[in-house]
Amino acid sequence: xxxxxxAIHVLRLRFKTWIPATSAGMTPLHHGFTPPLSxxxxxxxxxxxxxxxxxxxxxxxxALVTYVMAGDPDPETSLAILKSLPRAGADIVEFxxxxxxxxxxxxxxxxxxxxxxxxxQDTVKTLDLIRRFRAEDQDTPVILMGYFNPIFVYGVDRFLxxxxxxxxxxxxxxxxxxxxxxxxxxxxxxxxxxFIRLATPTTDDHRLPAVLANTAGFVYYVSITGITGxxxxxxxxxxxxxxxxxxHTPLPVVVGFGVxxxxxxxxxxxxxxxxxxxxxxxxxxxxxxxxxxxxxxxxVEAVTTLVKELSEGVRSVSKRAAA
Amino acid sequence: xxxxxxxxSFRIGPDERGHFGQFGGRFVAExxxxxxxxxxxxxxxxxxxxxxxxDMEYFSKHYIGRPSPLYFAERMTEHLRExxxxxxxxxxxxxxxxxxxxxxxxxxxxxxxxGQILLARRMGKKRIIAETGAGQHGVATATLCARFGLECxxxxxxxxxxxxxxxxxxxxxxxxxxxxVQSGTKTLKDAMNEALRDWVTNVADTFYCIGTVAGPHPYPxxxxxxxxxxxxxxRQQMMEMEGRLxxxxxxxxxxxxxxxxxFHPFLDDKDVEIYGVExxxxxxxxxxxxxxxxxxxxxxxxxxxxxLMNQDGQxxxxxxxxxxxxxxxxxxxxxxxxxxxRVAYISATDDEALEAFQLCSxxxxxxxxxxxxxxxxxxxxxAPKKPKDHLMVVNISGRGDKDLFQIAxxxxxxxx
Numbered sequence: 001x002x003x004x005x006x007a008i009h010v011l012r013l014r015f016k017t018w019i020p021a022t023s024a025g026m027t028p029l030h031h032g033f034t035p036p037l038s039x040x041x042x043x044x045x046x047x048x049x050x051x052x053x054x055x056x057x058x059x060x061x062x063a064l065v066t067y068v069m070a071g072d073p074d075p076e077t078s079l080a081i082l083k084s085l086p087r088a089g090a091d092i093v094e095f096x097x098x099x100x101x102x103x104x105x106x107x108x109x110x111x112x113x114x115x116x117x118x119x120x121q122d123t124v125k126t127l128d129l130i131r132r133f134r135a136e137d138q139d140t141p142v143i144l145m146g147y148f149n150p151i152f153v154y155g156v157d158r159f160l161x162x163x164x165x166x167x168x169x170x171x172x173x174x175x176x177x178x179x180x181x182x183x184x185x186x187x188x189x190x191x192x193x194x195f196i197r198l199a200t201p202t203t204d205d206h207r208l209p210a211v212l213a214n215t216a217g218f219v220y221y222v223s224i225t226g227i228t229g230x231x232x233x234x235x236x237x238x239x240x241x242x243x244x245x246x247x248h249t250p251l252p253v254v255v256g257f258g259v260x261x262x263x264x265x266x267x268x269x270x271x272x273x274x275x276x277x278x279x280x281x282x283x284x285x286x287x288x289x290x291x292x293x294x295x296x297x298x299x300v301e302a303v304t305t306l307v308k309e310l311s312e313g314v315r316s317v318s319k320r321a322a323a
Numbered sequence: 324x325x326x327x328x329x330x331x332s333f334r335i336g337p338d339e340r341g342h343f344g345q346f347g348g349r350f351v352a353e354x355x356x357x358x359x360x361x362x363x364x365x366x367x368x369x370x371x372x373x374x375x376x377x378d379m380e381y382f383s384k385h386y387i388g389r390p391s392p393l394y395f396a397e398r399m400t401e402h403l404r405e406x407x408x409x410x411x412x413x414x415x416x417x418x419x420x421x422x423x424x425x426x427x428x429x430x431x432x433x434x435x436x437x438g439q440i441l442l443a444r445r446m447g448k449k450r451i452i453a454e455t456g457a458g459q460h461g462v463a464t465a466t467l468c469a470r471f472g473l474e475c476x477x478x479x480x481x482x483x484x485x486x487x488x489x490x491x492x493x494x495x496x497x498x499x500x501x502x503x504v505q506s507g508t509k510t511l512k513d514a515m516n517e518a519l520r521d522w523v524t525n526v527a528d529t530f531y532c533i534g535t536v537a538g539p540h541p542y543p544x545x546x547x548x549x550x551x552x553x554x555x556x557x558r559q560q561m562m563e564m565e566g567r568l569x570x571x572x573x574x575x576x577x578x579x580x581x582x583x584x585x586f587h588p589f590l591d592d593k594d595v596e597i598y599g600v601e602x603x604x605x606x607x608x609x610x611x612x613x614x615x616x617x618x619x620x621x622x623x624x625x626x627x628x629x630x631l632m633n634q635d636g637q638x639x640x641x642x643x644x645x646x647x648x649x650x651x652x653x654x655x656x657x658x659x660x661x662x663x664x665r666v667a668y669i670s671a672t673d674d675e676a677l678e679a680f681q682l683c684s685x686x687x688x689x690x691x692x693x694x695x696x697x698x699x700x701x702x703x704x705x706a707p708k709k710p711k712d713h714l715m716v717v718n719i720s721g722r723g724d725k726d727l728f729q730i731a732x733x734x735x736x737x738x739x
Binding site for chain 2 (some may be wrong): 098099100101102103104105106107110114117122123124147148149150151152153154174175176177178179180197198199200201202203204207211222225226227230
């Protein structure tokens with residue numbers, strides 16, 4: 001019985017999600033091969049993000065965006081989790097690039113990064129995991145999220161080429177505000193990778209145009225001033241905040257920080273084009289590890305169980321009326 | 324001097340985006356950007372406001388006890404002349420101490436904190452946060468928050484809380500809340516991460532008082548400006564005592580605030596040799612904290628600078644006997660001066676610093692902190708090679724009382 005329920009769930013999702021996705025045409029972004037580097041300006045990867053939001057709109061619902069850390073608690077388990085996420089209902093997956101000093105992250109993601117680093121995860125290995133994910137899934141957008149130093153040290157041009165080759169669609173780099181666009185944002189756009197920007201409650205109307213200027217794919221609204229995994233925000237304020245951002249951009253606006261349950265996800269989905277969940281997944285993951293932080297037989301399933309709940313929360317809110 | 328093109332002046336940086344050459348910048352989360360821009364605006368206004376300068380001067384004189392003396396270290400000079408003679412050189416520079424350890428709270432840190440707290444008051448910020456390693460910056464911040472009735476929260480790595488207990492107690496007595504940081508390596512860099520996390524969470528009412536010439540623009544320039552009083556006084560005092568400028572300057576460097584404060588007013592005096600001394604810890608081939616000597620350019624804590632890190636850009640643990648130098652980065656202006664070749668960056672090991680500490684204590688009756696003991700260690704090496712008319716200034720950036728327990732342990736004694 002334990003196996004039956006998820007199986008039905010997956011089937012349902014397959015019908016609701018995958019079939020329309022492919023039948024809707026989804027033009028040139030299929031499938032199975034990465035665009036050659038010589039077509040660096042072809043925004044194929046940005047299109048994979050656009051297509052996914054288009055598909056969610058067509059289904060009259062918000063998108064579910066999930067975050068897990070690459071290499072946490074070990075590379076193979078994190079890959080298994082990554083592969084399980086779309087099947088459990090995630091529309092877009094964010095993969096964390098571990099860093100020793102994540103200054104905008106709370107304890108859960110800090111610890112996840114350190115667990116990954118402890119088992120030797122690095123940027124090369126993270127891109128390799130994405131390459132393996134991409135070999136099996138050509139439709140789900142992959143966003144690499146982290147801090148600038150590992151990318152800077154890797155070499156920006158080399159990183160962009162390798163990330164694109166691995167099948168990355170977009171980047172979220174927490175410590176690169178628009179004031180530092182020359183560093184990575186503009187080269188990424190040129191290379192055909194979306195540079196996704198964080199907008200926050202402190203980003204006022206005066207500043208929003210600058211924040212949105214070179215962004216692509218979607219806008220990530222951080223619903224609180226604070227670190228990841230912190231207090232749950234007032235979800236009632238999300239819709240008006242999203243509305244404010246939408247005055248300045250045609251891009252989808254997803255909302256994250258503080259979403260921990262299906263009910264939270266549903267509350268956020270009412271006002272936003274997408275819901276981001278990270279720390280809650282990592283908390284669940286951590287709860288399954290043994291006393292030496294190693295994966296157990298429950299690890300992957302525990303994460304997918306929560307993702308299914310979140311997915312149901314997101315799908316419980318119809319956005320057709322608004323459209 | 325290196326082969327790089329030299330600017331007309333070494334004193335005009337940073338540019339309006341906070342860059343010293345390729346270093347510096349503003350690498351912070353979006354949440355903080357509006358605050359950083361607000362701070363920059365407030366500082367630019369304060370800089371040209373005579374009332375702000377009048378306040379700075381008043382409290383510098385009556386509260387901190389400035390100017391700090393420039394003291395002719397006669398017995399140290401004599402000793403190093405004997406060393407010179409013994410090696411057949413018959414030289415030995417004339418050594419002066421800039422006595423920053425005599426400031427209220429016992430270190431140069433208070434110069435910067437005074438400036439930032441006066442600025443926080445102008446901005447109407449009532450909650451002050453700070454990071455601290457050895458505890459000197461934390462004590463200075465707690466002191467000025469007490470003086471001006473401001474709430475004070477100090478982030479300190481749990482490891483440092485353990486090894487600097489007297490300073491934790493001082494901060495508590497001054498009414499500050501000390502938060503032991505359990506994340507990462509539990510030292511200064513993690514304290515800075517945690518302070519940044521606090522700031523991200525409490526942007527509206529909180530002022531982040533950074534203790535060194537690092538962090539996002541405008542901090543490296545602002546902290547430098549507040550510390551330049553060290554070099555400006557030295558310039559004037561040396562003119563009064565010797566009728567000319569010094570021939571060389573020596574200061575220790577962790578983040579580099581005492582050093583840039585001494586160096587900056589002399590950067591365009593091309594005949595003045597300048598030496599920055601990093602902490603070589605157990606040795607440069609072992610665990611150390613010498614970012615320029617042993618690191619590479621990277622991005623951490625809001626700025627690009629030289630960092631100790633691995634091939635993947637993961638920040639390494641620094642090590643120094645001195646908690647104040649135990650940081651894997653360095654201020655971006657130092658990184659630039661290093662690449663320009665204007666300042667010679669050298670390093671001293673834990674053992675060399677301990678030896679210099681003992682020599683200075685016995686010869687001059689001054690217990691230097693372990694941080695400036697690194698600078699003194701290189702004075703012991705450099706001075707005997709200079710002629711007798713060479714004027715060498717070393718910044719005694721703090722007093723050694725805070726280090727006595729640790730020094731005793733290293734020397735095989737135990738203070739009850």
